[in-house]
Amino acid sequence: MNYIIVGCGRVGAELCYRLFKSGHTVVVVDSRRESFNRLHPDFRGRTLEGEGLAESVLERAGIQEADGLAAVTNSDTLNAVVAHAARIIYNVPTVVARNYDPNLRVVIEAFGLQTVGSTYWGAQRVEELLTNPSQKMVFSAGNGEVEVYETLIPEAWNGSTLGDLLKPLTQCYPVALSRAGRSSLPEADTKLQTGDLLNVSSTFEGIGALTIRLAGKAEA
Amino acid sequence: MFVLIAGGGRTGTRLANLLLAQNYKVRLVEHRRDVLTRLHQELPTEVVYEGNSVDPSVLEAVGIREAHAMAAVTSEDSTNLALCFVSKNIFEVPRTIARVNNPVNAWLFNDKFKVDVALNSADVLAHLIQEEMSLGDMMTIFKIRRGHYSVVEEKVPAGAKAIGIPLKDMGLAEYCVIAAIIRDGVMTLPRGDSSLQENDEIIAVASPEGAQRLAELLAFPVYPVRNGKKRE
Numbered sequence: 001m002n003y004i005i006v007g008c009g010r011v012g013a014e015l016c017y018r019l020f021k022s023g024h025t026v027v028v029v030d031s032r033r034e035s036f037n038r039l040h041p042d043f044r045g046r047t048l049e050g051e052g053l054a055e056s057v058l059e060r061a062g063i064q065e066a067d068g069l070a071a072v073t074n075s076d077t078l079n080a081v082v083a084h085a086a087r088i089i090y091n092v093p094t095v096v097a098r099n100y101d102p103n104l105r106v107v108i109e110a111f112g113l114q115t116v117g118s119t120y121w122g123a124q125r126v127e128e129l130l131t132n133p134s135q136k137m138v139f140s141a142g143n144g145e146v147e148v149y150e151t152l153i154p155e156a157w158n159g160s161t162l163g164d165l166l167k168p169l170t171q172c173y174p175v176a177l178s179r180a181g182r183s184s185l186p187e188a189d190t191k192l193q194t195g196d197l198l199n200v201s202s203t204f205e206g207i208g209a210l211t212i213r214l215a216g217k218a219e220a
Numbered sequence: 221m222f223v224l225i226a227g228g229g230r231t232g233t234r235l236a237n238l239l240l241a242q243n244y245k246v247r248l249v250e251h252r253r254d255v256l257t258r259l260h261q262e263l264p265t266e267v268v269y270e271g272n273s274v275d276p277s278v279l280e281a282v283g284i285r286e287a288h289a290m291a292a293v294t295s296e297d298s299t300n301l302a303l304c305f306v307s308k309n310i311f312e313v314p315r316t317i318a319r320v321n322n323p324v325n326a327w328l329f330n331d332k333f334k335v336d337v338a339l340n341s342a343d344v345l346a347h348l349i350q351e352e353m354s355l356g357d358m359m360t361i362f363k364i365r366r367g368h369y370s371v372v373e374e375k376v377p378a379g380a381k382a383i384g385i386p387l388k389d390m391g392l393a394e395y396c397v398i399a400a401i402i403r404d405g406v407m408t409l410p411r412g413d414s415s416l417q418e419n420d421e422i423i424a425v426a427s428p429e430g431a432q433r434l435a436e437l438l439a440f441p442v443y444p445v446r447n448g449k450k451r452e
Contacts (some may be wrong), residue, residue, distance in 0.1 A: 053297060054324040077274055077298040081328065084305070088332050106276050110306050 004029065004066045004092075006052040006082050007073030011098060011118060015070060020045050020063035027061045030073075052082045058090070068094035076104040084111045099143075117143050127176065134214075135207055137197065148175055149207050153196040156217040164187030164196075165213065171206030175199040221245065224287045224313075226261045226273035226303050227251070227294030231319060231341070235291060236263055238247045243263035274299050276306060284311045293319040301333040308334035347428075358435050361423070369395075372431055374438055376420045382437040388412035390437060396430030399423050 001024045005012050008030035009125050017040040019026050026045035030036065030046045050057035052073065063069065069086040071079035076099060083097040099105045099117035108115045121144050128137060139148040157165060162174055166188075177186040178197040184190075186198070200210060221244050225232045228250030240263075248263065251272045251433045257269045257318055271278035273294065284290070290307040292300035297320060304316040318333075320326045320340040325326070329338030344367055358374040375382065382390050387398055387410055401410050402421040408414070416422065424434055 051322070051324060053322075053328060054392040055327045056324070075296075075298060077296065081298040081301045081333070085328060085332070103272070103275050103277070107302055107306055108276055110276075110310050 001025070001067040002062060002065055003027070004058075004061045004063060004069040004086075006030075006069065006071045007040060007079070007098070008035040008047070009072070009074055010038065012070075013040065013043075014071045015072060016040075016045060026068050029057060029061055053085070054080060058082075058085070063090045063092065066090075066092050068092065068096070070096045070098070071186055072098040074100045076107055078101050080108045080111050080113060083108075083113050087113070115143070120144075128207075129202070131208070135211060144204075145202060146203060147166065147207070148199055148201050151198050151200065151210065152191045153194060154214060154217075155194045157192050157214065158194040160192055161188065162186050162192060164188045165192065166200075166210075169206060169209050169213065172200050172202040175201050189202050221288050222247075222283070222286055223289045223291060224249070224279075224282060224284055224307075225291045225293060227319075228255045228268070229293065229295055231293045232291070233259065233262055235293065236267060240264070240267065247287075249278060249282055267382070274302055274306070276310065279306070280312065284313060287311075287313050288312065289315040289317065291317045291319075295321055297321050297325040297328075301328055301335065304335045305333045319398045358431065358438075361410070364425075369425060369427055370431060371399075371423065371425055372434070373421060373423050374435070376416050376418055376422065376438055378418045380416075380418075382416050383418060384415055386413045386415050391433075392428070392437070393430040393433040394432050395427035397425050398434075400426055 003019050003024055003026050005016050005026060005028045008028050012028060016026050016028050020043050027048060028045060029048045029050060031049070031051050033049050048057065048061050063086060069083065069092045071082040073141055079097040083095045086092040087095045095113060097108050097113045097115050099108050099115045100119060102120040103114065103116060105117055105120065109184050124144050135149045137147050138150050141147065164174060166174060174186045176183045176199040177190060179193060202210065222440055223239055223244055223246050225236055225246065225248040228248055233246055236246050236248045246267050247269055248259065248267055249269045249271055250259060251270060256268065256270055269282045273279065279372050284307065290303060290313045292303035294300055300318040304318050307313040307316055315336050316334055317339065318329055318335045320338055323340055323343050326338065326340050326343065327421045329335045347367065358372050361371045361373055363370050396409055400423040401414065401416065403417065426434055
């Protein structure tokens with residue numbers, strides 16, 4: 001596949017190398033020549049010095065034949081505008097814009113673009129690890145608004161039903177229950193045992209509430 | 221009328237002052253500290269709002285939902301484009317005007333980004349300079365249709381090709397009309413059989429090509445050599 005990456009900062013350079021290693025053809029655009037120094041020494045792809053908004057630069061990058069474009073500079077408006085132009089003017093099939101400043105995420109969303117907010121997502125992951133170390137995140141959807149966690153059922157909840165545990169929680173749904181290496185789709189009346197691994201699909205608030213609830217009964 | 225201005229550079233400040241003088245309601249949004257200090261010296265306090273103009277919560281706070289027009293005149297083209305798009309798509313601002321900083325980005329300033337009017341100052345200025353250089357003594361009085369047509373004034377010099385020829389036979393370009401002739405301080409509206417005399421002043425409406433052709437007709441027969449030196 002042919003991909004165009006606009007912005008050769010840390011995210012851009014890493015993305016270029018990953019795509020290259022997976023066998024894709026990559027063109028990376030940046031307005032500053034020095035930025036290309038960030039690229040991995042083994043990276044083989046085309047570097048193009050120029051303004052990402054200029055028609056001539058996009059066309060030299062081969063936007064007419066591109067299978068995808070990622071705009072990953074540290075300017076949210078530049079990312080949104082380049083990605084929108086790629087989609088609306090050149091009909092690039094897949095377009096992703098990086099969100100840099102979490103306050104400006106709505107701007108990218110206003111264009112209806114797929115966005116990845118590395119700042120927001122990274123901060124949330126760190127917060128999760130700090131505040132809910134017992135919950136292991138196994139899958140993250142979207143920009144981490146909903147995630148699937150794996151949590152261990154403590155002794156205090158042995159013999160209670162899943163319904164008892166989750167009923168008061170509004171933003172936390174059961175996905176799977178694993179016992180002795182076998183998983184099943186749990187029901188509200190499934191009896192919990194110490195050491196069960198419960199997977200829940202939940203928001204950040206939901207997993208916080210579940211953590212408190214699991215610990216609360218143990219203390220009570 | 222309520223106008224929101226994004227960007228407090230020279231253009232934004234000047235625009236705010238012009239609109240305030242006409243009793244418009246104006247809010248100018250700017251986030252650069254050093255620029256804000258200057259803005260507070262040049263504009264009334266209630267006009268200046270501190271914040272990142274592309275942040276929708278800032279736009280909401282300055283009352284974008286009541287605004288009749290958004291003038292996006294920051295020094296970043298991508299910001300101006302995003303501002304027009306967001307203003308129109310999210311906040312339904314009826315009219316958006318954007319400044320083009322770098323002429324290579326001008327191709328994006330259109331309906332794709334919900335820009336109603338794009339003002340490319342570098343381009344307008346460059347064309348004006350080019351015109352002034354090529355049209356000799358012709359003076360542009362004002363521009364119409366965003367610079368596509370001009371009203372120009374020129375004095376008929378001695379020896380000009382056009383002297384004595386009826387206007388209809390002069391070979392004026394299609395997009396050029398001589399609207400008035402001022403002779404000895406008296407203005408007349410010419411017809412096709414009127415002709416020009418030395419020292420007449422004429423006022424014409426013309427496209428750039430029309431003005432170019434008119435300048436040729438009114439030119440001295442030979443360009444004088446500058447400073448008596450021949451250029452190599």
